[in-house]
Amino acid sequence: MARNADGTRARLLSAARHEFAAFGLAGARVDRIAADAGSNKAQIYYYFGSKDQLFDTVFAAALDDLVRGTPMDVNDLPGFAAQLAEAYEHDPDLLRLVSWQRLERGARRERRERRERRAGPTPRAAVEATQAGIAQIAQAQAQGRLSDRYPADVLLHAVLHIAALWAPASRDLAWSGKPLPSAARDRIIAQMVLDLVAP
Amino acid sequence: MARNADGTRARLLSAARHEFAAFGLAGARVDRIAADAGSNKAQIYYYFGSKDQLFDTVFAAALDDLVRGTPMDVNDLPGFAAQLAEAYEHDPDLLRLVSWQRLERGARRERRERRERRAGPTPRAAVEATQAGIAQIAQAQAQGRLSDRYPADVLLHAVLHIAALWAPASRDLAWSGKPLPSAARDRIIAQMVLDLVAP
DNA sequence: CTCTGTCAACTGTCTAGTTAGTTGATAATC
């Protein structure tokens, strides 16, 4: 086997991303990740330390990628939401990872676990982008370019969730199942956001 | 220990509900459920057949309770959303169960699992209520009492998600963390729904 | 030679599911 540290690391990360997205932290199998990456289980511990740390690394990378790849445009929140929806469609693992992270690595009391498993660190780039986004929205509201019916953080939160409305991880019983074309979906999402932010 | 089949079954269900809400299907421990219920592991298999079936039972009961306890009022969707939000606040396990169900029991391809674990059945009462709700919304739209900017199923879907905006399982990085009073939260949710449904 | 990357095999623990047997209530039999 050719020696290639960066390549192995990247293959492990990619395999871990798929595995965690599919099965979550508790359901993921370290052996499966190693096998999928064409590597060895020991490599995972060599490179990432533990299963939990591997998950945190995968999650942080995914979120940072998303934030960098789909920057918020405060002057076009409807378009931003539509772009997000397309990112989610293009990579269905993304929102699943987010959901797993909320459920399994969030700040819940975790009544009693073997090892005190503390919540994972939040990815720096994503946190900063979010804070900046809230500030921009607040400013636009102050200038009357956006409705101030809602607090800025609530508004951003709502926009992010509306963008995720079509993701498989959001589907509920109200879902007819008939697949809406991307363009139509984007139009609906943009219109909904417009309904919320129009001054 | 007094013998009480119904009581034991109920205690097991309640313990399972907490356990599954906290840890999900893969993370839940059958032994813990039995211990919490003050019962025995074998009773779980006696009453429910398997861990998966126990989860499905818990989930169906939770969803049916919710649907029955918070019926949709097509003439007051904003109020309906606010009521939902209060139900979610009152029982934080509810939306966690829904999230776990989507992630772990949904119709995903499940790349390869030991046993062919097919997706769980959808609770009858909830499905019927949802279909009825969509029909009512469509009718109200046809009569001009609700905006027809959005298809009826999309509208209901959006309303359900907006109601869940404040649930811990939805919190993302845009979340400031400062707890909004229930009344203020309900007002915001109702306003958002109004923005979407006003003709 | 030595350091880094790699891996097969191993370990101790955990876990879903099973089993064989016990207990208590109810009901039939004398």
Next chain:
DNA sequence: GATTATCAACTAACTAGACAGTTGACAGAG
């Protein structure tokens, strides 16, 4: 009304496999 049979409810102990994490050896590159 006492004795016995029956069955549902219950339990402790067990099994077989799965799992996260470890080790020690080995190989290629500088």
